[in-house]
Amino acid sequence: MLALAAPALVVLAAEPLYLLVDTGVVGNLGTVALGGLAVGGGLLAWAAALLNFLAYGTTARAARRAGAGDRAGAVAEGVQATWLALVLGLGVLVVFQLLAGPLTQVLAGGAGAVADAAEGWLRIAGLGAPLLLVSLAGNGWLRGVQELRRPMRYVLTGSLASLVLCPLLVHPAGLGLAGSAVANVVGQALTAALFVRALLREGVPWRPRAAALRAQLVIGRDLLLRAAVLQLAFLVATGVVARAGTAELGAHQIAVQLFFFLALVLDAYAIAAQTLVGQALGAGRRRDARATARRVTAWGLGSGVLVAALLLVLRPAVLPLFTDDPAVLAQARTAWWFLAGMQPLAGVVFALDGVLMGAGDVGYLRTVTIGSALAGFLPLSLLAVPLGWGLAGVWTGLTLFIVLRLVAVVVRVAGDRWMDAPATVGA
Template identity: 55%
Template structure:
């Protein structure tokens, strides 16, 4: 077994951290910009963003699935095949993204009414925002595919530049379009669309330069779809749980929904930061298994699990210290701040466990053990997260009850992943 030194993991994790942080950091800026318009626009942004995330969930496999498949080819010394995985994933991203735009426009009204609990002011603003933002879904999926193959071949620095350019443009546009241009909430949607379009163009250009050919290959795409089936089912389980949380929060009241949006954006930002080590694990574990080095794969699993724990503890300490200050960055509304303080203890308490979960998630995705991840996520979402959310609404537990459900979701996955990682069934060698 050849041990991977910490600097080897960090060399992949650090660029991945920047890429992962760029999008949620922009969303935090966007949330802060919209939050100063008032509670209704902030709540509408929460509804619209939840729907965008639901439709973009189909892009999970073009990113994570492509990373694992590309990494195995890379570990086996087959760079052309590794890059070709990115070509085929990009064709899938373009086709699926076009279908999702049509679906989003067709069902924008019913979906936003479902989440908002009727034709309210929140719902009407959310629908208008969503109809603009959803046009950028093909761009979102192309960026995900680009990140996937580049991580698989351990080419992690170039995505940093591409993602920062796209999201930097959007971060500048959002406040300009919302306030001086007078577009209000819609300005946020146009800024999102600009980032998605620019990002897609940059990643497609990089792929054309790296690939020997860009013709679609249906046989490879079918294989990607097999992996994608399990990753998609896993991602849908995530979204069912999170959409149920948004729906419950909206029925509790506007301050609860606005606070949930603040907490959720911070949660997603923190989760993706913790996920940087998991991205390194996907690439390194996939390459180790592709090179038939089982000992190295197991060593990496233990290593990134420890790192995930300490990273989670670090974020928990920082956010506990920011209990009073951080929510005020997003809204001056007293009622919303009160609700944010109610969810905060749950948010902080779950982070150490979440760090381990995200790290081992990367290990098992890199190993291609996506069937197990699918089943575990469905069990955690349907058996823990969603029922506690609904109970919080029925028995009036408030926004804290919703976040108790998220904590249970993490803990169920933690137990399952630790058990799996200690076994041998995920260690499958070769391409």
């Protein structure tokens, strides 16, 4: 479990860490450039998050085939996912080229210097959209065959290239914000090239297969809907908090970014579970699949408890690193209790999400996530300001969202139907 989770964690953390450095480099250009990077980078990250099924859906299908002893079939899933990534990536590229101006103006709050800066960055960085999606597909099939060290090396190679180029292009080369976008595309091109080379070395046919593409799109549809609802729920919550006050908004931003980062850490177990469960079910070893579910639940719970303890112990030292505003700090302390308290629950939820994804039970995950958002997260978020609950109301909604998902996935895994999910079966 740890042998699979550790390299997965490196891959998950590479992009956020690069963006952190990129933000520091661009920040020296001034607030307009920094705002442009935030808006443009947010749009590109949003597109990648919505299309992340190219990694998770491909892992489920490839793991089933690998477990059945069909490595060539598992690699073929990677080929089909790569074709799908190229088509979808070209679609994203065209959308960004045609609508970069209107999209950035909406996010920037209207036309102006920040919107112009974001538009220029997005037009360049958007060229890397097909490359970014090819890398997601590559991660998917390699996870499916339990080769997680190669994706780690490929992603780190591309990220390091971007890290070296970004400050050189932004400052000495004089490209400014455009240099950040160019460095981003170069790093993505290098990573994508390594994933494509890995596929070519397997020697499998590269002909697109309609049946396989349709089967991947079924998984993609469910995961896309799930991701879209998640994005919408957090967007609504942020809008509600913004109306509560600037201190509340600042505290919410700190807490929610930590929530996303910690979700990445805990999600490493989900990736390991996907691979192990998919291969076990592909080989007909249902008992092993259930044992993996129990094991990953224990790891997720234990890690969540550890993370919660660290958050509580380190709060006095960590919070001042983000702000010295007394009003923001006071609000952040309120959110901090929710953030720490939900970590053990989130650890189990994310782990069992991986189990169900590995089994191909993504239709159930879609329904549970959407239902939990509509029944818990969104209502409490929308009522927080009218009822005077403020930031605490929004984070109560987020906690209820996690609790509802926890109950649903535990009940599902306790039964047998998840092991008979048909979503990963097909040509």
